[in-house]
Amino acid sequence: MRILLAEDERSLSRALVALLERSNYSADAVYDGEEALAYLEAGNYDALILDIMMPKVDGLTVLRRLREKGNPIPVLLLTAKSEVSDKVLGLDTGANDYLTKPFSTQELMARIRAMTRTQTGQVSSRITFGNITLDQATFELSSPTGSFRLANKEYQMMELLICNPRQLIPTERFLERIWGYDSDVELNVVWVYISYLRKKLTALHADIQIKVTRNAGYSLEGLS
Known part of the structure; x- marks a missing residue:
């Protein structure tokens, strides 16, 4: 946010x-x-x-x-x-x-x-997609097998993904929303944080994944 x-x-x-x-x-x-x-x-x-x-x-x-x-x-x-x-x-x-x-x-x-x-209009602080839950009060990403407390940028990226499941989110939108429209951060920093989140989802045995669409962006999808 x-x-x-x-x-x-x-x-x-x-x-x-x-x-x-x-x-x-x-x-x-x-x-x-x-x-x-x-x-x-x-x-x-x-x-x-x-x-x-x-x-x-x-x-x-x-x-x-x-x-x-x-x-x-x-x-x-x-x-x-x-x-x-x-x-x-x-x-x-x-x-x-x-x-x-x-x-x-x-x-x-x-x-x-x-x-x-x-x-x-948020009633609960917990957002769930598949077997993964993101708690917006504690910044905890969890599944039935465990949990991680996400760092600042990781949390903001996961929040954007899980609030917009199955929607392609351009790399530029992550930069604008999280680093600011006038930031000089390189585009590849988004991939760095996406890779952190993908590793955490794997460790949590998630039944969802962050899908990469080359030269377009990222989306949160169910495992096919």
């Missing part, structure tokens, strides 16, 4: 990106509202963490423009303001949730999980 963080406090931004990546999210950081709008226009994000007080374009204006365009991305507002009127304004403008600084990292992560779960 890719998250855009729009926060102009550089030290806080760095800490939040590190926290998100440790929690198996992919995070891009921007430092003003203008940049946030540009990234949202060009990128494919699953959620937005948006500071209200930002240079160039403030967070509420960013949020208003998104909603006017019909963009339904889940938005968590961050602000130093704690007045009820500010919270009401933020929610009425289209935010999904509101968090006042300072906040605990545990509460931030819980609110992100709740916000994205509501957005996707």
Whole structure:
């Protein structure tokens, strides 16, 4: 899952990106509202963490423009303001949730999980295909014979595959969703992580496989 963080406090931004990546999210950081709008226009994000007080374009204006365009991305507002009127304004403008600084990292992560779960209509954190289950809460890939806790990039790739079974996913889509549209990562890094996942599926005696379609992409298929 890719998250855009729009926060102009550089030290806080760095800490939040590190926290998100440790929690198996992919995070891009921007430092003003203008940049946030540009990234949202060009990128494919699953959620937005948006500071209200930002240079160039403030967070509420960013949020208003998104909603006017019909963009339904889940938005968590961050602000130093704690007045009820500010919270009401933020929610009425289209935010999904509101968090006042300072906040605990545990509460931030819980609110992100709740916000994205509501957005996707997700009832359970476990996704199953064949005899393989991916737990989105623990990042565990399991079968009746065992389990692995996936690393960040492995988890994000497996999540994309298992949420779209039997669908061909282009290599470029993995790069865009996981590394970011402006990343200079080489295409072959996708194959490296696919090979890690294939080895884990073999070790779990999976009855599904990651199929490679040369020069096209990858798909999760049942064993033929």
